[in-house]
Amino acid sequence: xxxxxxxxxxxxxxxxxxxxxxxxxxxxxxxxxxxxxxxxxxxxxxxxxxxxxxxxxxxxxxxxxxxxxxxxxxxxxxxxxxxxxxxxxxxxxxxxxxxxxxxxxxxxxxxxxxxxxxxxxxxxxxxxxxxxxxxxxxxxxxxxxxxxxxxxxxxxxxxxxxxxxxxxxxxxxxxxxxxxxxxxxxxxxxxxxxxxxxxxxxxxxxxxxxxxxxxxxxxxxxxxxxxxxxxxxxxxxxxxxxxxxxxxxxxxxxxxxxxxxxxxxxxxxxxxxxxxxxxxxxxxxxxxxx
Amino acid sequence: xxxxxxxxxxxxxxxxxxxxxxxxxxxxxxxxxxxxxxxxxxxxxxxxxxxxxxxxxxxxxxxxxxxxxxxxxxxxxxxxxxxxxxxxxxxxxxxxxxxxxxxxxxxxxxxxxxxxxxxxxxxxxxxxxxxxxxxxxxxxxxxxxxxxxxxxxxxxxxxxxxxxxxxxxxxxxxxxxxxxxxxxxxxxxxxxxxxxxxxxxxxxxxxxxxxxxxxxxxxxxxxxxxxxxxxxxxxxxxxxxxxxxxxxxxxxxxxxxxxxxxxxx
Numbered sequence: 408x409x410x411x412x413x414x415x416x417x418x419x420x421x422x423x424x425x426x427x428x429x430x431x432x433x434x435x436x437x438x439x440x441x442x443x444x445x446x447x448x449x450x451x452x453x454x455x456x457x458x459x460x461x462x463x464x465x466x467x468x469x470x471x472x473x474x475x476x477x478x479x480x481x482x483x484x485x486x487x488x489x490x491x492x493x494x495x496x497x498x499x500x501x502x503x504x505x506x507x508x509x510x511x512x513x514x515x516x517x518x519x520x521x522x523x524x525x526x527x528x529x530x531x532x533x534x535x536x537x538x539x540x541x542x543x544x545x546x547x548x549x550x551x552x553x554x555x556x557x558x559x560x561x562x563x564x565x566x567x568x569x570x571x572x573x574x575x576x577x578x579x580x581x582x583x584x585x586x587x588x589x590x591x592x593x594x595x596x597x598x599x600x601x602x603x604x605x606x607x608x609x610x611x612x613x614x615x616x617x618x619x620x621x622x623x624x625x626x627x628x629x630x631x632x633x634x635x636x637x638x639x640x641x642x643x644x645x646x647x648x649x650x651x652x653x654x655x656x657x658x659x660x661x662x663x664x665x666x667x668x669x670x671x672x673x674x675x676x677x678x679x680x681x682x683x684x685x686x687x688x689x690x691x692x693x694x695x696x697x
Numbered sequence: 698x699x700x701x702x703x704x705x706x707x708x709x710x711x712x713x714x715x716x717x718x719x720x721x722x723x724x725x726x727x728x729x730x731x732x733x734x735x736x737x738x739x740x741x742x743x744x745x746x747x748x749x750x751x752x753x754x755x756x757x758x759x760x761x762x763x764x765x766x767x768x769x770x771x772x773x774x775x776x777x778x779x780x781x782x783x784x785x786x787x788x789x790x791x792x793x794x795x796x797x798x799x800x801x802x803x804x805x806x807x808x809x810x811x812x813x814x815x816x817x818x819x820x821x822x823x824x825x826x827x828x829x830x831x832x833x834x835x836x837x838x839x840x841x842x843x844x845x846x847x848x849x850x851x852x853x854x855x856x857x858x859x860x861x862x863x864x865x866x867x868x869x870x871x872x873x874x875x876x877x878x879x880x881x882x883x884x885x886x887x888x889x890x891x892x893x894x895x896x897x898x899x900x901x902x903x904x905x906x907x908x909x910x911x912x913x914x915x916x917x918x919x920x921x922x923x924x925x926x927x928x929x930x931x932x933x934x935x936x937x938x939x940x941x942x943x944x945x946x947x948x949x950x951x952x953x954x955x956x957x958x959x960x961x962x
Contacts (some may be wrong), residue, residue: 420961457805460959476810476956483807493798495712502711509704548802671933 408433409468410556410587411456417611418451425451427611428569429465433589433604438582439600440619442687443589448611449591453560458588459485472558483511486554490561490591494547496534500544501534504551511552521547524573535585538565546574550581557581559590564566575601583689599623607690615690625686628664630655633675640667656681700806712793713786720782721828724775725835731771732839736765736773738770758953763845764852767836768922775832776862776917780890781801783825787870788886790817791955795879800960810956814875818948821867829860851859851926858920861937865916866890868944872951875958893917916940 411433426448431437443449454460456469467474472481484496494503499533504518522529527543536544542565551555557578563571571594578588578601592598598605599619607615632638632653637645642659657664668676742759750759759764794800804813833856840847870886877885893915900912901921912918912933919937 452787453912454801454961457801459804460803460961461957476958479807479809479812484806485805487802487805489801489805492802493709494802495799496797506704506708507806509810510702545802633806 410435411439411467411469413452413455413467414465416452416455416467417463418448418455418460419463424448424611425460426455426462429608429611429613430617430632431606431613432476433587435587436582436585437603438578438588438590438601440598440605441589442593442595442598442605443591443608444691445548447608449608450560451611452608453487453490453558453589453591456558457485458482484555486549486552486557486559488545488549488557488559488562490564494533494541494544494548497532499530499532500527500536501529504529504544504547507548508551513552517551517553518547521550521577524577525570539570542566543570546577548576553584553586554582555586557586557588557590558586561591561593563592563594570596595682595687605689607639607687609691624687627681628657628661629679629681629685630657630664630672631677632671634666634671634673634679636671636673638667638671640664643667698809699812702812702816705806705808705813705816706820706832709790709817710823711917713820713824715788717786717827718775719826720778721831724778724782724828725832727778728771728775728832728836729839729842731774732763732767733835733842735766735845738766753955761854762848763791763840763843765926768855768926769915770921772859776859776920777890777894779828779859779863780894780917781831782828783821783867784870784886784890786824787821787884788874788881788883789869790821790871791874792879792881792883795960800879804960810958811952814952814955818868818871821871822864825863825867826860829856829863836945851922851930854925854930855920855922858925858932861941862916865940865944869947872947875951875955879961897921912936913939 409432409438411431413429413431414431416426427618429448429452441449441452451460455462455467456474458474458476458481459476468483469478469481472478472595474481500513500522501518504522505515508515508518519529520526522543525543525546527540527547531540533541533544542562546559546562549559563574566574575597578590582588590602599622602619604618605622606613630643630653633651633654638653638655640657640659640663643657643664645653645655647654664678701736745759760769763807794803804810833852836856866889870889873882873886873889894917897915897917898919900909900915901923903909913936916936918924919933919940921933924933927933
């Protein structure tokens with residue numbers, strides 16, 4: 408069963424593009440990454456899911472219902488974390504989170520549990536919190552009621568690496584309980600670690616929807632060769648260089664490559680795996696060329 | 698669909714109580730001071746030369762009783778500051794969440810837009826009624842302090858009509874916040890009662906027939922304490938009907954806009 412479906416979803420703010428064409432489906436129980444550069448439409452898509460804004464055209468469904476201004480029935484089962492976590496600045500964290508808990512019909516036990524896991528001081532005022540700690544408030548607020556669906560807009564931005572790891576563990580735990588997670592991110596390492604599938608979005612359009620496993624399969628070798636020479640081998644493609652070194656991408660078996668390099672009389676060579684980021688950038692470049 | 702949410706109402710009141718208390722106490726203290734100096738003012742009035750009586754008449758004339766004095770000095774001050782307070786509270790009920798960027802978290806709660814709208818409107822109404830109740834109580838304390846016999850019916854009528862005027866401003870500015878784009882400065886709300894008060898003052902001070910008609914474009918007219926005394930409790934029904942109608946219309950229009958409002962901050 409799909410928890411989120413969107414078909415040709417478009418959103419314009421007057422003349423300004425928010426989202427051009429988003430078609431995707433998020434299955435129940437998966438962690439779905441929504442990856443793209445700034446201004447690509449990630450937050451717009453997420454706000455439509457949360458019922459905060461309405462699409463210009465296309466259709467969208469969340470938990471079988473259409474989100475909109477009267478999304479109360481859907482919001483009951485969603486945990487939403489905005490990209491920028493702003494809460495009542497003059498109040499204590501405990502007061503704000505208790506308010507969210509009561510509105511969602513749950514007690515404070517889960518709040519205390521999550522605050523302890525994330526090392527969040529409940530007795531501090533919101534306006535005394537750092538950016539990262541305000542993010543923690545957002546995480547707790549979204550998970551208080553153990554929702555069916557978590558919609559998280561760049562949840563780890565501003566969190567230190569240790570808390571990021573704890574947060575990703577929390578997401579996996581929620582997934583084990585059956586929660587579906589839809590998260591937008593810039594952090595490709597986090598996407599690779601936690602997501603089952605990922606959508607790449609650019610200029611309001613979804614370029615690619617794939618599983619992380621398939622993306623990893625597209626991993627290839629990157630070569631930096633201390634020579635301006637051209638090397639020829641099936642699967643080897645030169646993609647830049649200068650007088651002193653050349654850059655290559657290689658897709659294929661390792662042995663033929665090593666044989667080629669051994670006979671090429673090179674002074675230095677570096678071979679490494681392409682990162683997920685480089686794979687994404689390759690997709691973005693191809694998207695631009697199209 | 699529920700119209701009001703107790704948890705949201707409690708949070709809304711909690712967030713605004715300091716401002717409400719400061720305004721209420723400041724206006725109340727001013728009223729007590731105005732009333733407390735009445736015995737001194739009587740002597741001042743007695744010393745005014747008769748040739749100034751006509752000029753004084755434009756401002757309600759020389760008061761003969763404590764209630765007339767309260768109507769010309771206290772109630773009019775209360776009307777100005779109370780309406781500014783009401784406008785700010787009404788406008789801020791929607792605008793503050795957008796200005797402080799808390800709207801995204803708030804409106805993703807499982808409450809309908811109708812619940813948000815009605816609960817926030819109820820909060821504003823309660824705050825206005827609170828201010829009116831406390832200021833009336835302090836005025837009464839002021840009368841007790843100077844130990845003057847007071848005619849209660851006009852005093853109660855002023856208080857009720859003041860409350861009505863403040864509610865008109867609060868509800869209209871609440872609707873205005875829903876109709877305007879986000880991130881408007883609260884000064885936009887203050888401008889309305891301020892300008893209408895100036896218009897009301899001009900209409901009251903002049904004897905010109907055309908300028909006199911200005912009184913119908915300000916809600917202060919139907920709660921003018923001096924006019925109520927002068928006309929022996931005759932209400933300005935036209936002004937009252939027009940502004941109550943406008944308030945209902947504005948509130949409905951505000952709701953229509955709020956129901957579709959997009960929260961992008």
